[in-house]
Amino acid sequence: MLPSIMEAIVYFVVVAAFGLIALKAKTIDFWGFVASIFIGYVILIGGGWYWFLIMLIFFVITTQFTKFKYSYKEMLGFAQEKGGVRSWPNVLANGGAAAIFSIMELRFGGGIYAVAFLGAVASATADTLATEIGLLSKREPRLIINLKKIVTAGTSGGVTLVGTLAALFASFIIGITAMIFNIITEASPIKILAIVTLxxxxxxxxxxxxxxxxxxxxxxxxxGKITENLKHCGKLTKKLKGIGFVDNNVVNFLSTIIGALIALALFIIII
Ligand SMILES: [Zn+2]
Structure with a gap:
């Protein structure tokens, strides 16, 4: 159901207030702020307060862990750029799928989009934490498609034990929150926890x-640096490997969609 004018104004004020706090705290830049308001507003209108709170939990957890031991990560040379301040591509990559499922919930309803939403948010939280905690690992990461191969910290596709445990913990937190908020009533709380975590x-x-x-x-x-960024030294880099437009944000977005579909498939199988 679409909100009344009054509700729509209240929603906007709340989303803008949280956005301003994040902007002030330098966790997002100006365009990241604009994108956050957009994503937050869509989630609030489509899913409601509990959905919005879950997205907020994602935001608080991931920004805290990005800032955690930031100077150490910076020393390694693999910290998020610009002091961990996220901009719009990062906001859309992590929250875009969640916003899409919120619109679908508004349009079609019925509980299944809530499952997809939770799967997407759990994926985004898990992946961000795996990266941020994984960077602190004492052991070198190994390539996920060839675990015998050791790669340098920060390489995409590199995994660590501690990072993987962090991903599990992050998914579990989103699952527990979904349980507490009773977002999905079609399955038992334990099943919801399992679905969201997996x-x-x-x-x-x-x-x-x-x-x-x-x-x-x-x-x-x-x-001469090999980089995952499209541009370096103010110039477009020469493609060595991969698909042209697929940068880290595209990978993030795709994996939140996959996380959502897995959660949905599990929901349909075990309900
Ligand atoms: Zn360069």
């Missing part, structure tokens, strides 16, 4: 697999 961890594993296979890797012809 969806999240699978999405996060898919993120590594896609990162190791289709993600674009380029060479900066100016400084």
């Amino acid at each position: 969806g999240g961890i699978t999405g996060s594993i898919m993120d590594s697999i896609l990162g190791a296979t289709i993600q674009r890797i380029g060479l900066c012809e100016k400084c």
